[in-house]
């Protein structure tokens with residue numbers, strides 16, 4: 001069996017790996033699709049995935065084989081990668097902070113005893129059974145492949161506290177931005193404004209329900225002030241992951257509002273603290289997701305309130321993955337979410 005692995009900066013290879021076997025407490029999943037994430041592009045650029053199993057972490061598939069104590073999973077179950085339930089015994093759980101469970105965070109980072117030696121850019125994968133949740137029966141395989149980024153956006157929106165009647169502003173209409181705008185709408189936002197320079201992504205934002213799509217810069221500033229009576233957005237979501245946009249997000253937030261950082265900004269960013277202080281903003285930074293986000297995201301996709309298929313731009317095979325990463329790293333791709341079919 002061959003798995004795609006990062007072997008250096010801008011270097012990806014199909015490496016022969018052993019057929020996976022389920023450990024006690026583990027299962028083997030036949031991968032149906034694995035989505036290409038922004039962090040995969042970052043790992044390709046630098047040559048350093050934070051753990052080999054995280055290169056290709058947005059996967060869905062079918063359970064092929066189960067080990068002892070596989071938590072009730074059976075061959076044929078459709079599953080998606082998840083985060084384990086809080087352990088209940090680590091210092092954070094014991095202090096009443098299950099959302100910060102150390103065991104769950106370690107597993108999310110690929111630091112658990114059953115972490116596989118590669119990610120989902122492979123035909124199959126052996127993982128801990130507690131890393132899986134069953135896919136909502138109404139979701140297609142393509143939709144299931146987008147549950148992971150949908151859960152990330154869901155958690156960010158939940159943490160932001162955006163609510164009924166709010167004006168939400170979303171910077172960046174990549175996968176996380178397109179999902180965030182829909183969850184913000186589902187949470188009750190009355191107006192959702194999206195800021196995005198790429199024409200293809202602007203069209204996608206309109207298709208999934210943005211009220212207003214603006215170009216970055218002067219047009220964005222004038223447009224947001226116009227729809228908010230000069231105040232600024234109640235909640236501004238930074239989903240573009242570009243360093244100067246952190247301060248830009250705060251500048252678009254109303255006095256006393258919330259700026260929520262969901263995009264992964266790799267480099268240091270320059271901010272103007274006096275403008276943060278002067279606006280009395282609340283800053284929310286959100287990464288990862290909890291099980292409740294996955295279950296809720298799946299329900300919202302199943303009942304049609306959130307649409308993920310407009311985000312899926314194309315499906316490629318393992319041989320084509322290198323070319324896709326090259327295009328995405330060079331910033332000359334109009335793809336939103338590319339899925340890899342490893343078979």
Ligand SMILES: [Zn+2]
Nearest residue numbers: 037038039058
């Ligand atoms: Zn991801």
Ligand SMILES: [Zn+2]
Nearest residue numbers: 087090093101
């Ligand atoms: Zn814990």
